[in-house]
Amino acid sequence: MQKLVMVLGCVLLGFATARAQESESPYVPETDPAVVQKLDEWQDWKFGLFMHWGPYSQWGVVESWSICPEDEGWTQRKPAGIPYYEYIKKYEALGNSFNPVKFNPARWAQAAKAAGMQYMVFTTKHHDGYCMFDTKQTDYRITSPQGTFSKDPRANITKEIFEAFRKEGIHTGAYFSKPDWHSEYYWWQYFPPKDRNVNYDVVKYKDRWDKFKQFTYNQIEELMTGYGKVELLWLDGGWVRPLKQQTKESLSWSKTAPQDQDIDMAGIAAMARKHQPGLIVVDRSVHGPYENYRTPEQEIPERPLSYPWETCMTMGGSWSYVPDDKYKPVTQLIHNLVDIVAKGGNYLLNIGPGPDGEWHEAAYTTMEGIGAWMKINGSAIYGTRAIAPYKDGKVCFTRKKDGSVYAIYLLDKGEQLPAVITFKGIIPAKGARLTLLGAREKLSWKKTAGGVAVSIPAALLKQSWEHAVAIKIPAVQP
Template sequence: MEHRFSEHTRASLPDRVRAWQQAKFGMFIHWGLYAIPARGEWVQFAEGLPAEEYGQYAPQFDPSGFDAAEWVALAKAAGQKYLVFTAKHHDGFCMWNTALTDYNIVKASPFGRDPIAELAAECERQGLTFGVYYSVKDWHHQDYPTRYTYRTKRHPDGFHGRPKTDADFMKYMDYMEGQLRELMTGYGRIGTLWFDWYGDAFEREDERERARQIIDMVHDLQPDCVVNDRLGGVGADFTTAEQTIPGSAGDRPWEACMTVAGSWGYSANDTVKDGPTLIRDLVDIAGKGGNYLLNVGPNEQGRIGEAEAASLREVGRWLEANGESVHGTAAGPSMRWEPNLAAATRRPGKEYLHLDSWPEDGRIFYNQALRTVTGAYLLADPECTPLPVDVHHRSVMIRLPAEAPASVGNVIVLSYEEH
């Protein structure tokens, strides 16, 4: 059975969640010490590197090519409305000038700058909402219990770069709360707090209560900040689907996080997805009422690869003509039984039919036109030239030009009589 938000459900959501849902499309950025070995963000775990060995990347980290303005400008060119940056990944290396550990980019690297401060300022200047990712799991902090990390055949009790037999998770939670307080108070408006990976933590009620206290602090400091579901589900405003798109909309706000390339962190041998693939994913997600958080992994110099950038710009050009069918829309009905249609999105008075192919007979049949149709046109047509529409019982037949105006991403607008 397909579940969709009722109007009552939408109306009852907090304002911060409704505003976040309107944005639809954001940029995820995974960047840290792991960009130096260029084998992905899990390289420390994959190669079993102790903290002393992995930490040798810190004095090598001097990304002279980093330019916050360029990153934010690329997100804008892609049509993205918000940005989420990895403040601390599983390796524990902090990408801001935290006072709570010297294991950070300002104190431990020759770079000596705070990229979060620069990105937050640029997002404010260029009109994007800034957010931070924070890994609960930490392979560096000794009070993060090894048993709460990922277990494999190689690491049956979990992996930690600096294991400690008497690790105290509550002390680690104090550290986490202190760092989040820094992030929530030192960088202006924070629109998203994106937690990641908590292993077996938060199964105990005292841990869950501590998590609730942290979420309360976040909302006291940043009332408009949305929080995902990876703090043991505590305080979650939305759920996260990773590297997959759900088959249908769920009954809660959701976001799909996916990568432009294969890995989250920079990997030298990754294959980059092309623009049409990203457009199809965006349409699929928007049609199911979700948000799309699309990741790039800058290299050790702080540069986003040109192939990734080119694919993002192609999405942006499509959104320049068709963004009305994505930003600010709600989910439409399932297109499971609709030939040539990939998805539908809605806003008051309009429905947007996203084509996945141009029909050979020049006709699109839509069997879920449940209101009075007053017109149809191709969204990318600046003249809004009317398309002939034959109205049937709760369905319409739309006649199209012989040739598709674009090779991918054509959108038909159906206008409805307002009630």
């Protein structure tokens, strides 16, 4: 009988795995009216700030992943060759020496507002389990008495950041890692970790898994009740999911047989929304009712997507702090923003603060450059939706809810504004008065065999234009 049960178990596991390898589940629209409304508002915000920060910034290493026993390019330890458990001991001690004395979230919030960012997401806890908030569930936290920074009145870093950004009118979001590689309820020290996944049998040791579920629930409830208004719960670690929701991609993240890592998202979402009505929940990569929007990472989709989405991308080369990080040019970042918005998405741009609590100076100057452009052209970005054909050559299109359309011409670095801008797929309504944002002059235009040609007055050609220009079309032909 026991043998039969084992065989049936293998068959069922194989069936679940086969189902998971089928095509990904479609987007599940939200039904809660408050969340639907908040999602619509979120799609108006367009541009946000992401911040990965923790004690690992002292070493300038990738966040969390160097303690993962997988042999991948992003999991390498420094110095190379250091024994695993010796490295873990040193890594986990970083919380004690973490002392960001220059921590000044007000300056970050002011820079974000000046750049035109309308929301932010902060890493309250990454996969390593270190909490940047005053949790009561573990001592592995920024406010632990053993930590150097715990005596600082700003020690509850998440609270300080949320308050500073809300003061500037910026919407706040909490990044939270579902897996916790420090918790004995996820990586039990009785067994060595094999990969990023839970390292024990969650069926055999059900009580331990139940404690992890409660631990996760309790921490998220702390964030939803003690940190003011939170509008986004951005959950990472998509391998923590029910077995029935596994996909070909998520199965590839496990070196052993996949497990049913169900943490009761229904219960978590209900609790979170009880405390924060209308909360957007992003159970990223787990396609289902708790993935209110999807999050392409470090890439821009080739085509518009049929559901709410957000590209999360680094401003530099790394999610977390690197001493000599190189930041993307302002022109590239603005072009990314325009491309994403034209395809109906949002842009969440990441900066990794350093161990002293400051950004690289290049981050501030980059934000200033973006802000100067947004101050003139923001109306072509905020509150817009996609409109076909989305993009034609170097011209991207966005649509306001009142029916007006913007044709945004992407200027290459050093390129002069052309005397004539042409595009096809969008035709202004008869008699429409076209203008260039940042200028008062009326633009003449005409229909051509190839579409539309917009002439730029000579006076405007003499002015200096950078990154992109937006032409406002008050009405277009059906």
